[in-house]
Amino acid sequence: MTLFADIHVATLAALSALEAEGTLPAGLDRSAVAVEPPRDAAHxxxxTNAAMVLAKPAGMxxxxxxxxxxxxLVADPRIASAEAAGPGFLNLRLTAEAWRGVIAAILDQGAAYGRSDMGQGRRVNVEYVSANPxxxxxxxxxxGAVFGDALASVLAFTGHEVTREYYINDGGAQVDVLARSVYLRYLEAHGQEVAFADGTYPGDYLIEVGQALKDKVGDRFVGTEEQVWLEEIRDFATDKMMELIxxxxxxxxVAMDVFYSEKSLYGTGRIEAALADLRGKGLIYEGVLEPPKGKTPEDWEPRxxxxxxxxxxxxxxDRPxxxxxxxxxxxxxxxxxxxDKISRGFDELIDIFGADHGGYVKxxxxxxxxxxxxxVPLDIKLTQLVKLRRGDEELKMSKRAGTFVTLRDVVEMVGSDVTRFVMLTRKNDAPLDFDVEKVREQSKDNPVFYVQYAHARISSVLRRAAEQGVFPGGADDLACIADPVELALTAKLAEWPRIVESAAQTHEPHKIAFYLYDLSSEFHGLWNKGNSDTTLRFWQEDxxxxxxxxxxxxxSVAIVISNGLGILGVKPADKM
Structure with a gap:
């Protein structure tokens, strides 16, 4: 249990007491009763919204x-006051002792703090990346990779059984284009001059693939027609590209549990079986679609x-x-x-698509x-575009790819941890500006630095204290946590389990990043107040x-930051 959950239970118990004494009618549906932080912390x-959601069915x-x-509720020793506000909201203030209990719980649970069994072992398939090979x-x-991976992690953290899956789009015409592009690099490896026609892939990353093909087959394909080499080079090139990916x-x-090949669906009866299932339900028919809305293409004809x-x-x-x-x-x-996913017994499916797949959702x-x-519910999350910048300069080209900036370029510029955190500093459906200069700044405006710095500061204090033989205490040592600023930080820590469950329920892992920034802000604020008020300093020399x-x-702050960063796939910093 967590503090918010405990007070929720107390609220339900109080409602039961009101029913028992006849103040409320019996049998009210309390499923919508919630206990949450108020919108305005001053309140x-x-x-709790209990009075608002129960008023109509209770006729009160x-x-x-x-x-x-x-x-x-004020009879509960954890609750200092309970005041009705507005049309019927009930605002609660907790005792300092109740907040101090949060610290003790975090220290006791450690890496398990915030974990829950909310998912009850439900099997969830999260498909993400799935780029053409x-x-x-x-x-x-x-x-998409960061978003999908963080979402999978937060679901696992809340008791779901998660499968991370990559769908290899190796069954379409694009892999034929890949084969032709590799063939050109293969000829180039044999000393021939080649020209890349429009529609082929001219990136330098295929130079090594062409050389590897030469090493494997020698000159067997030099001067031959496409039908001789297309299938073999297509398979060879796809394998090499998947190694690169x-x-x-x-x-x-990012580590996937499953790589699923589109090609494995062709010629195996799997497509036919799926459509047979739909046909048996009367959902497949022969028909003619209406012409596209708007201006009809000249080559359109009913068929x-x-x-x-x-x-x-x-x-x-209807779709063909x-x-x-x-x-x-x-x-x-x-x-x-x-x-096939449904047949594998998943209880829920999640697909992570790029912004250009919006028309594919319905x-x-x-x-x-x-x-x-x-x-089986399917949730499709779209990730909007990323603009990569270096100050005022937008980065669009890569020596490796020739036409775009690669994942590897970004990681080499700023590191995996920074890349992952920044990708979650906006909601997935909002455009993202990624400034590779900005993320190197040591300021509050750089959320990666701000969170990592909080953990590093705490680690530094704990190391210095340990050198003096002093270590974090337990529940009996917490009476000194009494200042409103300290209690506000503790209240933020108490929100962590709620944030995790909310991120899992809504499939929004960015909530974790936002929370970590807010928690770090509370911590840095307490640190700064300690500069002028020595009683707030974490190390009291005497x-x-x-x-x-x-x-x-x-x-306890460090534990929560570490737990949150772990979900995001970011290593906490002990020194900076």
Missing amino acids: GDMA KPRDIAEALAVK TGPLHVGHTR REDLAALG TQTLFRSTDFGDDV VMKSDGSWTYFAPDIAYHF RMKAAVAALSDSR DHATSRGKLALIR
Whole structure:
């Protein structure tokens, strides 16, 4: 249990007492009753909406319920005051002893503080990155990789069984283009001059692949027609690109549980099986789509296609799964892939897509709803674009890729930890400016530095105290934590379990980064006040008993920062 959860339980118990004595009618649904920090900290430490949500079903005025509930709650030794406000909110102020209990709980639980069984072992598949295997990952993929990895971590932290998955798009025409590009580098490795036509991949990263192909096959493909070498080089090049992508992900600290090949769906009956499932439900039919809205393309003509009734599940139009020539549309293997996920027994699916996949959301959700009979929810998160800057200069090109800045470029410029944290300083659906100069600044405006500096400062104090033989104390040493600034910091620590569960429920790992910044701000504020008020300093030279209590407070801050950074995949700094 955590403090917010404890007060929530106390509130429900108080409501039961009011029902028992007849003040409230029995059997009220309390599922919407919450205990949260008030929007304005001046109003109190916690607030409950109990009176507001119960007033209508109880047939009472919210204010009357709030005042009756306040009488019950002030009898709790942890609650110093309970005051009805506005139309019926109930604001609570806790005792200093209650807040000090948070410190003791954190020290006792350590790395487990904030963990929960909220997920109850639900199996969740998080698919992210899934870039075409045609080159190194770029800065846009980096954001999706960080977001997906942090989301997977926060779900695991809250009791979900998580599978991290990468879908290899190796079944489309882009891998044929890759094969042709590698063939040109192969000829180049044999000393021939080559020209890269529009649509091929001219990046330097293929030079080594062309050489590796030469080392493997010699001159066997020199001067031969495409049909001789296309399939073999396509497989060879795809494998090499996936090796490169795995190395890119490793540089960022991302490790996938599953790499799933789109190509494995073709010729294996899996696409046919998925569509047969939909056909058996009456959701596949032969039909003609309406012309596109707006200006109709000159080459558009009505033609019979095999269609999926995605409009039955909220999509704007039905979607083709087979073209009039009998070949699959790109949507068909995606249906089969998600059918496979459902067949593997996942309770929930999450897909992380780039901003350019916005038009794909409704059809994919419709497919999963149809395939799972609406049993398995699919959440699709879109990550918006990243603009990489060096001051006023926007970085757009890479020597490696030739056309874009790679993930590896970013990591080499600023490091994996900085890259990961910065990618989570905005909500996933908001554009992100990543200034590689800004993240090197040692200021409050640099959130990475600000959080890492808080942990490093605490580590420094704890090391100096340990050299004097003084260590963080326990529950019996915390009476010295009494100043409002110290208690405010403790109150922020108490929010951590709520923040973690909220991030998991809403699939928004950026909430962790935001919280860590706010916690660090509270800590730095206390540190700065100690410069003028010596009683607030964490090390009291002539009072080791007080020092133990104050060291316990900052040790608990370090634990929470470390736990939060761990979810984000960032190592806490002990020195800076």
